[in-house]
Amino acid sequence: MNDVLGSLKRSNYCGKISEEDIGKEVVLMGWVAKRRDLGGVIFVDLRDREGIIQIVMNPTISEEAHEKAKELRSEYVIAARGMVVKRPAGTENPELKTGNIEVNVTELRILNVSKPPPFPIEEKVDISENIRLKYRYLDLRRPNILKNFILRHKLAKAVRDYFNDHGFLEVETPFLTKSTPEGARDYIVPSRIHLGKFYALPQSPQLFKQILMISGFDRYFQIVKCFRDEDLRADRQPEFTQIDVEMSFIDVDTIQEVTEGMIAHIFREVMNIELALPFKKLTYNEAIDRYGLDRPDTRFDLFLVDITDIMKNSKFKVFQDVVSRGGIIKALNLPGGGRFSRKEIEDLNEIISIYEAKGLSWMKYTEKGWTSPISKFFSNSQLDSIKEKMKVNEGDLILIVADNPEIVNNALGNLRLHLARITGIVEEERYNFVWITDFPLFEYDKEEKRYVSVHHPFTSPKEEDIPFIESEPLKVRAKAYDLVKKQKQSLDFS
RNA sequence: GGGGGCGUAGUUAAGCUGGUUAUAACGCCGGCCUGUCACGCCGGAGGCCGCGAGUUCGAGUCUCGUCGCUCCCGCCA
Numbered sequence: 001m002n003d004v005l006g007s008l009k010r011s012n013y014c015g016k017i018s019e020e021d022i023g024k025e026v027v028l029m030g031w032v033a034k035r036r037d038l039g040g041v042i043f044v045d046l047r048d049r050e051g052i053i054q055i056v057m058n059p060t061i062s063e064e065a066h067e068k069a070k071e072l073r074s075e076y077v078i079a080a081r082g083m084v085v086k087r088p089a090g091t092e093n094p095e096l097k098t099g100n101i102e103v104n105v106t107e108l109r110i111l112n113v114s115k116p117p118p119f120p121i122e123e124k125v126d127i128s129e130n131i132r133l134k135y136r137y138l139d140l141r142r143p144n145i146l147k148n149f150i151l152r153h154k155l156a157k158a159v160r161d162y163f164n165d166h167g168f169l170e171v172e173t174p175f176l177t178k179s180t181p182e183g184a185r186d187y188i189v190p191s192r193i194h195l196g197k198f199y200a201l202p203q204s205p206q207l208f209k210q211i212l213m214i215s216g217f218d219r220y221f222q223i224v225k226c227f228r229d230e231d232l233r234a235d236r237q238p239e240f241t242q243i244d245v246e247m248s249f250i251d252v253d254t255i256q257e258v259t260e261g262m263i264a265h266i267f268r269e270v271m272n273i274e275l276a277l278p279f280k281k282l283t284y285n286e287a288i289d290r291y292g293l294d295r296p297d298t299r300f301d302l303f304l305v306d307i308t309d310i311m312k313n314s315k316f317k318v319f320q321d322v323v324s325r326g327g328i329i330k331a332l333n334l335p336g337g338g339r340f341s342r343k344e345i346e347d348l349n350e351i352i353s354i355y356e357a358k359g360l361s362w363m364k365y366t367e368k369g370w371t372s373p374i375s376k377f378f379s380n381s382q383l384d385s386i387k388e389k390m391k392v393n394e395g396d397l398i399l400i401v402a403d404n405p406e407i408v409n410n411a412l413g414n415l416r417l418h419l420a421r422i423t424g425i426v427e428e429e430r431y432n433f434v435w436i437t438d439f440p441l442f443e444y445d446k447e448e449k450r451y452v453s454v455h456h457p458f459t460s461p462k463e464e465d466i467p468f469i470e471s472e473p474l475k476v477r478a479k480a481y482d483l484v485k486k487q488k489q490s491l492d493f494s
Numbered sequence: 495g496g497g498g499g500c501g502u503a504g505u506u507a508a509g510c511u512g513g514u515u516a517u518a519a520c521g522c523c524g525g526c527c528u529g530u531c532a533c534g535c536c537g538g539a540g541g542c543c544g545c546g547a548g549u550u551c552g553a554g555u556c557u558c559g560u561c562g563c564u565c566c567c568g569c570c571a
Binding site: 036037038041042043045054056073087088095099118129130182185203228230231232236455456457459492 | 495497505506521526527528529530532562565566570571
C-alpha cells in the first residue's frame with residue numbers, strides 16, 4: 001500500500017543540496033537509485049532531475065523510517081524528510097557532487113513502488129536501442145540522457161537569442177501540406193475530409209520560403225521538424241530538426257557571416273568553445289579532387305593525387321583500358337604504410353569494393369626501392385614521377401584506384417577515411433568547419449534519364465554561368481553552399 | 495531495391511568439428527550484517543536457445559524458410 005504525499009512539500013532538489021544546507025531540515029522527492037542495507041543502517045542514493053544525494057535511515061534517529069526503508073527497492077518513488085548533516089570523517093565520497101553531506105531521515109513515505117527495472121538506470125548502459133526504447137520512460141531517467149535534453153534546450157535558446165538580436169522573426173509553417181517535386185520521398189497523411197487524398201509532410205520547410213520572402217518577411221527563422229521517408233542509417237532519422245534561416249536582399253558574404261556568427265554563438269554559449277572565424281572554404285571541385293567527397297574530413301592531411309597522366313602510357317593493361325574508356329587513376333600516399341602486411345593491404349579491397357571499385361593496386365617504397373606486384377609495368381621515369389608527385393618517402397605505401405571518376409573519388413575518399421580510423425590520425429576533438437562552395441546546379445540522373453537539381457529546384461545559378469544552362473548544364477555552378485563539420489554535412493544554404 | 499552481421503535467463507555475453515542436467519557476470523528473491531557508496535558474506539529461483547520445417551539415433555550448434563533487430567551500398571534537393 002502506497003503512502004500519500006499529504007501536505008509534504010519538496011524543499012530542495014537532491015542534486016542541489018550543498019554544504020551550505022548543513023543543519024537544515026529538507027523534504028526530498030525522488031527515485032531510489034541504489035539501496036545499501038547494512039542490517040543496522042540503510043543507505044539510499046536518492047535521485048531526481050538535478051542529481052543524487054545519499055540519505056540515511058538509522059534506527060537511532062528514526063525506528064519507523066528505518067523499518068520502512070527495508071521495503072525500498074530500485075526505482076521506488078519516495079518522499080523523505082530529514083536533516084542535512086556533514087558526513088562522518090572518512091566516509092565522504094568524492095565521486096559524488098553531494099559526497100560530503102547526507103540526509104538523516106526522520107520520516108519516509110513510499111509514494112510508489114516499482115518492479116525491478118529491466119536495465120540499470122545509470123550513465124553508461126550497454127543495452128540495445130530496442131530495449132531502451134521499449135522502456136523509454138526508464139531510459140529518460142538516465143542522467144546523461146537528461147544531459148542531452150539540457151544541451152538541446154540551451155542550443156535552442158542560444159539560436160533564438162542570436163537571431164532575435166540580428167533582426168530575425170521566428171515563424172511557424174504548416175506540417176500538413178502538398179508534395180513537392182524532386183527530393184526525398186514524402187511521408188503522407190490520409191485525409192478524412194477529402195476522401196482518397198493525402199497530405200504530405202514537408203521534407204524541409206524551405207518549401208514556404210518563396211511565399212514569405214515575396215510577402216516581405218525579409219529575415220526569418222524557425223527551429224523545425226523535417227520529414228523524409230527514406231531508408232535509415234546509424235546517423236539518420238526519419239524525422240529530424242533543422243534550423244531554417246531565410247533572408248532577402250543579401251549576398252553570399254552576408255549569409256556566411258550570419259551563419260558563422262550563429263555557430264560561433266552556439267559553441268560559445270552552449271559548450272564554451274571559441275571557434276576561429278571565418279571558416280575555411282573549399283570549392284566543390286577542390287573537395288572532390290583532394291578528398292574524393294563533397295563532405296571532406298579536413299582534420300588530417302591525406303590527399304588524393306591524380307596520376308592519370310603519369311600512368312596512362314604504362315604497360316599495365318588495366319590502367320590503359322580504364323583511361324581509354326575515359327576513366328582516371330588516383331592514389332593515396334599513406335606515410336609509414338609500408339608496415340602493412342600484404343594481407344592487410346589486400347583486405348582494403350573490401351573497403352573499396354563497397355563503393356564498386358574493382359581493384360586496389362599498391363606499391364611500397366622501401367630501402368630496396370619499389371615493392372609491388374605491379375611496379376614491373378612501369379618505367380623508371382614513371383616511377384620517379386610518382387615518387388616526386390606523391391612526395392614518397394621510404395616506408396610509405398601508395399594505394400591506387402583506377403576507374404571512372406565517380407567511383408575512383410568515392411572509393412578512395414572513403415578509403416581515406418577508413419585509413420584515418422585504423423591508423424588513428426584523426427584529432428577527434430577538433431572542430432573543422434569548412435565551407436564547400438560552387439556546387440554544380442544539376443546532375444544527370446541515369447535512371448530518370450534527365451538532369452535533376454543537385455540541391456533543390458529553387459536554387460539560383462551563379463550569374464556568370466547562366467549562358468551555359470542550355471548548352472552545358474553540368475557546367476553550371478549553383479549559389480549553394482554546404483558547411484561541413486567532422487565529415488558530416490551540418491548545414492546547407494542556397 | 496541490394497548486401498553483411500546478430501536473435502541463448504530480466505540484462506550483457508560464452509557455448510569449438512552436432513553428443514550428459516545449456517554456462518558466467520550483473521540483476522532478482524531469502525537469510526546475516528550499524529558507515530556503505532561496484533557494500534560484504536551465505537543460500538536460492540530464473541530458459542519454447544526468436545518462430546516453423548528439414549537432415550540426423552541425437553540440433554542452441556547444420557540446411558531451408560520466416561519474423562525481428564542492426565550495419566553498409568543505393569537513396570536521403
